[in-house]
Amino acid sequence: MKVLKFGGTSVGSVDSIKTVIEILENNLANGEQVAVVFSAMGGVTNRLIEIGKMAAAGNAEYIEFLKVVEERHFAVVRGMINVKNQSGTFAAVRGLFNELGDILRGVSWIKELSERTLDLIMSFGERLSTLVITEILKSKGISAEFCDARNIIHTNATYGMGDVDFEVTNKQILEYFAKTNALQCVTGFIASTADGVTTTLGRGGSDYTASIIAAAVDASVIEIWTDVDGMMTADPRKVANAFTIPSISYAEAMELSHFGAKVIYPPSLQPAFAKNITLKVLNTFNTDFIGTFVQKTANKKDYAITGISSIDEIALVNIQGSGMIGVAGISGRLFTALSLNDISVILISQASSEHSICFSIDPKNAQKAREVLEKEFSHEITLGYIDGISIEKSLSIIAIVGEGMKKSTGVSGKLFSVLGKNGINVVATAQGSSELNISVVISKSDLSKALNSIHGVFFQSETRSLNLFIVGVGLIGGTLLEQVKNQTTYLREEKLLNLNIAGLSNTKKMLLDPDGIGSEQWRERVNEEGVKTSLPAFVQRMIELNLPNSVFVDCTSDKDIVQYYNMLLDASISVVTPNKVANSGSYAEYISLQRTALKRGVKFLYETNVGAGLPIINTIQGLMASGDKFLKIEAILSGTLSFIFNSFGPGVRFVDVVKEAKAKGFTEPDPRDDLSGADVARKILILAREVGVPLESSDVRVAQLLPENCLAAATVEDFFQELIISDDYFAKLQSDAEANGEKLRYIATLENGKAFVELRTVDAQHPFYTLSGSDNIISFTTERYKDRPLVIKGPGAGAEVTASGVFADIMSISSYLG
Ligand SMILES: NC(=O)c1ccc[n+]([C@@H]2O[C@H](COP(=O)([O-])OP(=O)(O)OC[C@H]3O[C@@H](n4cnc5c(N)ncnc54)[C@H](O)[C@@H]3O)[C@@H](O)[C@H]2O)c1
Ligand SMILES: N[C@@H](CCO)C(=O)O
Numbered sequence: 001m002k003v004l005k006f007g008g009t010s011v012g013s014v015d016s017i018k019t020v021i022e023i024l025e026n027n028l029a030n031g032e033q034v035a036v037v038f039s040a041m042g043g044v045t046n047r048l049i050e051i052g053k054m055a056a057a058g059n060a061e062y063i064e065f066l067k068v069v070e071e072r073h074f075a076v077v078r079g080m081i082n083v084k085n086q087s088g089t090f091a092a093v094r095g096l097f098n099e100l101g102d103i104l105r106g107v108s109w110i111k112e113l114s115e116r117t118l119d120l121i122m123s124f125g126e127r128l129s130t131l132v133i134t135e136i137l138k139s140k141g142i143s144a145e146f147c148d149a150r151n152i153i154h155t156n157a158t159y160g161m162g163d164v165d166f167e168v169t170n171k172q173i174l175e176y177f178a179k180t181n182a183l184q185c186v187t188g189f190i191a192s193t194a195d196g197v198t199t200t201l202g203r204g205g206s207d208y209t210a211s212i213i214a215a216a217v218d219a220s221v222i223e224i225w226t227d228v229d230g231m232m233t234a235d236p237r238k239v240a241n242a243f244t245i246p247s248i249s250y251a252e253a254m255e256l257s258h259f260g261a262k263v264i265y266p267p268s269l270q271p272a273f274a275k276n277i278t279l280k281v282l283n284t285f286n287t288d289f290i291g292t293f294v295q296k297t298a299n300k301k302d303y304a305i306t307g308i309s310s311i312d313e314i315a316l317v318n319i320q321g322s323g324m325i326g327v328a329g330i331s332g333r334l335f336t337a338l339s340l341n342d343i344s345v346i347l348i349s350q351a352s353s354e355h356s357i358c359f360s361i362d363p364k365n366a367q368k369a370r371e372v373l374e375k376e377f378s379h380e381i382t383l384g385y386i387d388g389i390s391i392e393k394s395l396s397i398i399a400i401v402g403e404g405m406k407k408s409t410g411v412s413g414k415l416f417s418v419l420g421k422n423g424i425n426v427v428a429t430a431q432g433s434s435e436l437n438i439s440v441v442i443s444k445s446d447l448s449k450a451l452n453s454i455h456g457v458f459f460q461s462e463t464r465s466l467n468l469f470i471v472g473v474g475l476i477g478g479t480l481l482e483q484v485k486n487q488t489t490y491l492r493e494e495k496l497l498n499l500n501i502a503g504l505s506n507t508k509k510m511l512l513d514p515d516g517i518g519s520e521q522w523r524e525r526v527n528e529e530g531v532k533t534s535l536p537a538f539v540q541r542m543i544e545l546n547l548p549n550s551v552f553v554d555c556t557s558d559k560d561i562v563q564y565y566n567m568l569l570d571a572s573i574s575v576v577t578p579n580k581v582a583n584s585g586s587y588a589e590y591i592s593l594q595r596t597a598l599k600r601g602v603k604f605l606y607e608t609n610v611g612a613g614l615p616i617i618n619t620i621q622g623l624m625a626s627g628d629k630f631l632k633i634e635a636i637l638s639g640t641l642s643f644i645f646n647s648f649g650p651g652v653r654f655v656d657v658v659k660e661a662k663a664k665g666f667t668e669p670d671p672r673d674d675l676s677g678a679d680v681a682r683k684i685l686i687l688a689r690e691v692g693v694p695l696e697s698s699d700v701r702v703a704q705l706l707p708e709n710c711l712a713a714a715t716v717e718d719f720f721q722e723l724i725i726s727d728d729y730f731a732k733l734q735s736d737a738e739a740n741g742e743k744l745r746y747i748a749t750l751e752n753g754k755a756f757v758e759l760r761t762v763d764a765q766h767p768f769y770t771l772s773g774s775d776n777i778i779s780f781t782t783e784r785y786k787d788r789p790l791v792i793k794g795p796g797a798g799a800e801v802t803a804s805g806v807f808a809d810i811m812s813i814s815s816y817l818g
């Protein structure tokens, strides 16, 4: 025999009932006897409880509510049975509603709703749905019979959750099914006491009915038909990437019951599990889908774990004290006291020091637990053997579950490492020696981030996601977005990396969307959906969103923005930036950013601070890490000045070359920063710091190349005017150099702990002589590169090369995430 069970949504509407009939017809076609268990129509049980409470409260409106429930059943009859044959079914349904109406009237008179009466009221949900469907089946010529489970399943008189008397029940079921070959339509959820009082089976009740029957008759299989595709790797409401688990063991299903409850409530399937009966979880609304098979032993898995379960809200109780060490009986008394007070313990952890025991409970029991334990241990507390009871709230539990972790290494390592990398603090942990489940207690505010990042490493290890928050969409930011757009498909397909643009801000508007703004239509979306830009609000929202693998990308030259870097890093958000302001501010700030990033295990990357995309910072960091010592750095670090001195000459105005550099995207947003030497000064300052020389910006000596009048210009426009006025000055600099067969080069030097920048002329022998375009050149003399320096040369400014340097920093974070 086969046992099928259909849940509330499956029997909730005419359309879904049509599918149910088809499924039953298919099952009957292969000859095996079938019992089918039905839940009440979706929502009806809750409605009946509500109606019962209204009646008990003397609220006559319950009558109207009851009418609505009645009409729902009539509508199904009308929709499924042809007019000629409807009357019998209508009469039967009406009969049940009359009976229910009488009971409710009684409740409204005596204004009392006992658990016992509530069970009776609820029983109508299953009795009605099952009656209606039986009649529909019969009207289709199927030999179906209504089976009132109260006649075969007996419980004690614990209302709300009857305790099944299996001896009697199994016997009755066997006798009942021995007598019939017809399709048996069984009311789920309900039972009765030996003397015929209606009871219910509690949580997962209809599954329990199916399981009890299947176990009694030794069914070949149980099919639980529901409205989802089976048991999933995680709660799909919390983890968008969750997917159906094709095969799962009984033990794993039990471990996952917390979130799986909506699909099946495994404890209610225990009788079937005990008989080794295979369970299939199938979707009435997607009948072709394979669903989940639940069996004693699951098929071999593709992943190290089977699923992730969570409990949203728990309280963690800690009891500690020197008087607990080596003393037997403390935990016995502790848990006995809790159990005597009906406080269920969810997770327990005690370290081998025996100095403390912590356990988690439902927060609604927290106060009671405190009182119970303070009473139980009042003597020890008074004597100071136990310090007291502390309770922490707003916590969640996440458990990874799977038989695959048994005796295999690296699973817990992976779990804790992904939590660590995402800045999620683990408050407590528990793992039993069955190695089926590792549970961690974390702050509730980290729950979604933790679930998604854990799901990511265990189930989507192939596809990783980075959440980008980009501020400043000018030249570099805009080019970066263009590059991201062009690479999205390649990265997804070839590198299994999903770049999700979760936030964007320009100076006017900002938009944050954890689901992704999209690299195609970001401009339109920020314009249309964006709100007024507010940097503090942007940062706050980012931190609140708490998305895994978040990266803040600052593509501005804003001075104020850098005050947020520390806060972001501290919130475990990596920072990538071409903006030099932070690293060229005070040395204390520079160091503090490095430290915070290190402490939080996130990245602060700024390769494009110097030489745009050229690998300068990375090279230095590599050499420093491997123990090299820097003796001297000599460099041309301004793409703008390089371009200017390579393009300026007879027949061209200096100002036009500067304007061309700006048009080519080489200059700073304010070109005076380039020509004043300020930009070069901060770059050599950053390099000095990178090689371990703790300079302040005032320590960098800058020899001006601009005449006074240009330096004094108040605006960029004025500045260009002054450049025109000074054209002869620049022309002379250039021609003097050329007369000597030399070239003008603005060179930064770091030597003996001193940094300076100055305009120099170099002859053809000098390695910097042959530079062209906007090239930068950096020559490192180190202990290892002493005889011939290490030289890096290439375009050191411009949109494409800078944006790609920023992109490369972002990519390096993705590889670190593993
Ligand atoms: N251009 C290059 O070759 C180059 C090379 C290396 C580094 N950089 C650095 O890159 C950064 C960006 O340079 P760019 O050339 O793209 O300049 P840009 O002026 O074209 O872009 C900066 C953008 O940031 C916006 N912005 C400024 N403050 C903002 C804020 N608080 N919130 C939101 N948006 C804000 C501006 O409106 C502008 O659109 C600068 O720090 C620069 O030093 C540039
Ligand atoms: N304005 C800068 C951009 C690169 O930092 C330059 O010209 O070098």
Ligand code: NA
Pocket: 607, 608, 609, 610, 611, 612, 613, 614, 615, 616, 617, 805
């Ligand atoms: Na660089």
